[in-house]
Amino acid sequence: MSLTDREYFAIGQARAMLQESGVWSLEEDLSCLIDRYIERLDKSRAIEEFMLAVQERCNRVPLGHIVGMVEFDEMPLVVGSGVFIPRPHSQIIHKWLETSAALRAGVNVLDLCAGSGAIGLAIARRRPDLKVTCVEFDEIAVQYLKRNIDRLAGRKIRVNHLQADIRDEQAFKRFTHEVGLIVANPPYVPQSQELLPEWSVHHPQASVYSGTDGLELIRQIISLADQLLSREGWLVIEHGEAQAQAIRELFKQSQLTNVQTVMDKEASDASGSSVMTVGCKSL
Ligand SMILES: C[S@@+](CC[C@H](N)C(=O)[O-])C[C@H]1O[C@@H](n2cnc3c(N)ncnc32)[C@H](O)[C@@H]1O
Numbered sequence: 001m002s003l004t005d006r007e008y009f010a011i012g013q014a015r016a017m018l019q020e021s022g023v024w025s026l027e028e029d030l031s032c033l034i035d036r037y038i039e040r041l042d043k044s045r046a047i048e049e050f051m052l053a054v055q056e057r058c059n060r061v062p063l064g065h066i067v068g069m070v071e072f073d074e075m076p077l078v079v080g081s082g083v084f085i086p087r088p089h090s091q092i093i094h095k096w097l098e099t100s101a102a103l104r105a106g107v108n109v110l111d112l113c114a115g116s117g118a119i120g121l122a123i124a125r126r127r128p129d130l131k132v133t134c135v136e137f138d139e140i141a142v143q144y145l146k147r148n149i150d151r152l153a154g155r156k157i158r159v160n161h162l163q164a165d166i167r168d169e170q171a172f173k174r175f176t177h178e179v180g181l182i183v184a185n186p187p188y189v190p191q192s193q194e195l196l197p198e199w200s201v202h203h204p205q206a207s208v209y210s211g212t213d214g215l216e217l218i219r220q221i222i223s224l225a226d227q228l229l230s231r232e233g234w235l236v237i238e239h240g241e242a243q244a245q246a247i248r249e250l251f252k253q254s255q256l257t258n259v260q261t262v263m264d265k266e267a268s269d270a271s272g273s274s275v276m277t278v279g280c281k282s283l
Helices: 005-021 026-037 048-058 063-068 086-099 116-126 139-154 167-173 214-228 241-252
Strands: 069-072 073-076 108-112 131-136 160-163 179-184 228-241 256-263 275-281
Touching: 005 026, 005 048, 026 048, 026 063, 026 073, 026 241, 026 256, 048 063, 063 069, 063 214, 069 086, 069 116, 069 241, 073 116, 073 139, 086 116, 086 256, 108 116, 108 160, 108 241, 116 131, 131 139, 139 160, 167 214, 179 214, 214 228, 214 241, 241 256
Parallel strands: 108 131, 108 179, 131 160, 179 228
Antiparallel strands: 069 073, 228 275, 256 275
16 A cells, blocks of 8 residues: 555654654554554544544553554454453463374363463364363453454364353362463562663553562462373463473472473564463372
8 A cells, every 4th residue: 555645644644653653663663553553444533543643652552552453363353451461471472382292182171360361262272182171360451362262263263261250260160180281471570679760661561570580470370380280280380480490490389390491582573572370290
């Protein structure tokens, strides 16, 4: 689609504004906003709406919250204010699954702290023979999770959802020793850590922070893994780079063996590294 002089001018202005605001992925954000607001059939309000969206991004509202959609593992996911925007960093989990974990057909998989469902849905897309359940406690996040599950059922990607707090162990009784894989990208940021405004201001606090050392929910996930994993079941948790050693120690204090931390440099960016720790239940 060819652009008018006014559109070229607006895009130049937007580029300068975004640069000034300090966003770390300027050209990607700009291209997404041009696609969404400029390159469309009805041009009557295109520039006005484009500049409103650019201004929001300059205020550091996450791109996904502005456009209402994010692409994750070739799936368009519905997102918006009140839900965590899935990050490319989490691809480390399903990439690992493809190369490293031998999981039998029919095995139960739990995606704990599932948010909009990105990780669980990506696993179900790649392994339709597994029984994936996405677990989330927040009311707003659950609404997005259900929408994504319903939408992607149309592409034969099938996932269940369970609205539950992972600190409520009773809610998981029926999965005792029945789970072959638990994955999680939980909140893991220490309460006092400074973050970019996209996360410190615009994401729900419960989706980002987890106690003074950032490990509160990770401890709970490891405890649940001891109870729920079957023999030779896997636990995979995404976390911050600086937490790797502490998390390996926590894994080793549980029933998990073959504990290792994996980093994916390709999926890392200026907003953080893509890191996860994995272990296998031995007993
Ligand atoms: C970092 S976000 C990740 C969401 C999703 N896994 C992703 O990668 O897009 C963490 C999610 O955990 C949820 N959460 C926080 N505490 C929880 C708890 N106690 N039980 C269940 N979910 C929880 C939050 O609501 C949020 O959706």
